[in-house]
Amino acid sequence: MYYNRDIDYYEQFREMNKIESLNNLIIKAMNAERHDRVKYQTMMETTNDPMVKKQIKFAYDDEIKHYTMFQQMYYMITGRKMDIPLPSNIEKYNTLMDAVQSSIEGESEAVDLYREIYAHMTNKRMRDEIFEIITDEQEHFGRFIYLYSMLK
Numbered sequence: 001m002y003y004n005r006d007i008d009y010y011e012q013f014r015e016m017n018k019i020e021s022l023n024n025l026i027i028k029a030m031n032a033e034r035h036d037r038v039k040y041q042t043m044m045e046t047t048n049d050p051m052v053k054k055q056i057k058f059a060y061d062d063e064i065k066h067y068t069m070f071q072q073m074y075y076m077i078t079g080r081k082m083d084i085p086l087p088s089n090i091e092k093y094n095t096l097m098d099a100v101q102s103s104i105e106g107e108s109e110a111v112d113l114y115r116e117i118y119a120h121m122t123n124k125r126m127r128d129e130i131f132e133i134i135t136d137e138q139e140h141f142g143r144f145i146y147l148y149s150m151l152k
């Protein structure tokens with residue numbers, strides 16, 4: 001009996017740790033979404049080409065949606081509202097091409113991070129949402145590759 005209680009205790013402890021790391025991953029995701037929104041806004045300001053702008057705007061609009069989705073997940077899991085302000089200074093790029101290249105990298109990293117969140121998520125509805133976000137980021141990845149070949 002005593003032994004069983006011990007097992008329960010460690011199981012609970014492991015569950016708590018899992019939720020804790022899931023929360024941290026969601027905060028990391030929210031920060032990444034905020035960062036990308038500012039980055040893509042800055043990129044759109046550096047060009048007058050409507051075709052280039054259009055490609056960046058797809059990702060720009062999605063990052064707002066993703067931020068809100070992660071914010072709601074955080075609230076569902078913790079009961080606490082987390083708000084991350086838009087960063088006021090982010091890294092600078094010499095050319096739009098440099099920014100596009102780093103965005104290809106960044107979108108691929110986002111997919112990796114969100115796959116990790118997907119693996120930690122047990123709630124079916126939230127898992128479906130993560131899946132939607134992952135496919136959006138894969139689309140951004142493709143659009144930035146397209147943009148790269150357009151600008152080359």
Ligand SMILES: [Fe+2]
Binds near residue numbers: 033062063066110137
């Ligand atoms: Fe995103």
Ligand SMILES: [Fe+2]
Binds near residue numbers: 036059063107136140
């Ligand atoms: Fe993205």
